[in-house]
Amino acid sequence: MDWNLLRTFMVIVQEKGITSAAEKLRLKQPTISNALRRLEGHFDCRLIERRPGIFEVTPAGQRLYAECVVLFNTVSGLHALVHDQPDEVTGRIEMAFASHVVCPFLDEALAEFHRHNPRVTFATSVLSSQEVITAVARKDAAFGVCLMHERNPKLQFQPLYRESFGYFCGRQHHLFGKRGVSMEDLRAEPYVSFKTDQMADALWPIAMLRQQEEFTGLVIGTSSHLEEVKRLIIAGFGFGPLPIHVVEDDVRNGLLWRLPPYENPPEIIVYLVYDPTARRSRAEALLLERLLTQIDATPLERRTYPSVA
Known part of the structure; x- marks a missing residue:
């Protein structure tokens, strides 16, 4: 077998497409397609289902990809193994x-x-x-x-590690700087959060608190990344949950304001x-x-x- 075929197949899977793999390897698209056909011919099975709008690695392709990763990790370490x-x-x-x-x-x-x-x-x-x-x-x-x-x-x-989440709002929010705010004051407020803020997902303790407190405010924005959730909160889109220790500097710098609950915050x-x-x-x-x-x-x-x- 030509080991370059395995390398090409690994890049096709990683780049999720023939065209992207060709760009990554600086080769022409027909060359990549031909390499995949040769590899499928060698194993006599379909490795990737590819039709207009569809790119799916078959179970056989997934198994081969896992072994390719192990193989190339081993090969890449041979020089160090010999010379260290x-x-x-x-x-x-x-x-x-x-x-x-x-x-x-x-x-x-x-x-x-x-x-x-x-x-x-x-x-x-x-x-x-x-x-x-x-x-x-x-x-x-x-x-x-x-x-x-x-x-x-x-x-x-x-x-x-374990981290506690608190609710925060930005300077544009009408509750910024106010003391004595209660959970009831938050119930109808627009809300910003993570996509995993769901009862069946990773941030379920936050979702449970939101459900227990009967928050009914419109969910204005969501993201998978903390920086983007924080950006929307600071911009005044609504209040939302953030890890308390992560945003301590933002609170000290006056960009964020801590809201209740102040005791027993949800832990993740x-x-x-x-x-x-x-x-x-x-x-x-x-x-x-x-x-x-x-x-x-x-x-x-x-x-x-x-x-x-």
Whole structure:
């Protein structure tokens, strides 16, 4: 087999199309199409269903893609394997994060890992939580940090930290700067939130609070990214939930104003997600071992933000 066919197939799946793959590889579209046909001919099965407006990787294609990722990760590490000093760890670690992950515990763990392994390089992506889970499942990322939308039985979800959400409004909002605001005052107010602010989704504690308080205000805007939810709140579209510790500087700078509830705000768990069966490079294995060891050694109360103290 021509290994270039596997490389081409992997890029086709990652780029979700023949044309995009051709641009990525700087080849002509007929060349990419021909490579896919040759690969399907070699395996005597359909790997990608492609018709006008439809691009779907078949189950056989999904299995082949997973093996291609493992294969090329192994090949890319051969040079380091041959040339590294026995005790020197090198390599590249791909990580995927949900938007605006703020976790001093994780930052300290990564800083310690870097001090001991300065030649390991990192590449990070910022995605929605569901996209993070998909990236880890497809082995596009070695680890992910995200909310748990729906537990993938093939992945491991380890609680990394806990964060409290509060309601906030921006300077344009008529409740900005007012004290003594009650939950009743919020019930009919326009609302801005995350797409996962649903009873059957990752931010269900916030959705439950909203349901219990019988909020009836129009939902003006939603997003999968914290920065965009915050942007709409600051712009005065409505009030909405944000992680309290993440927006502390915005409150101090007068961009946001905290609204009730002030006690017992809803709490959300953020997870470290990884594939326990994945073949890992030495660098990936060492980092995962370090993270899991430090998580086990640190009570969740010390990984809760804002700090309980």
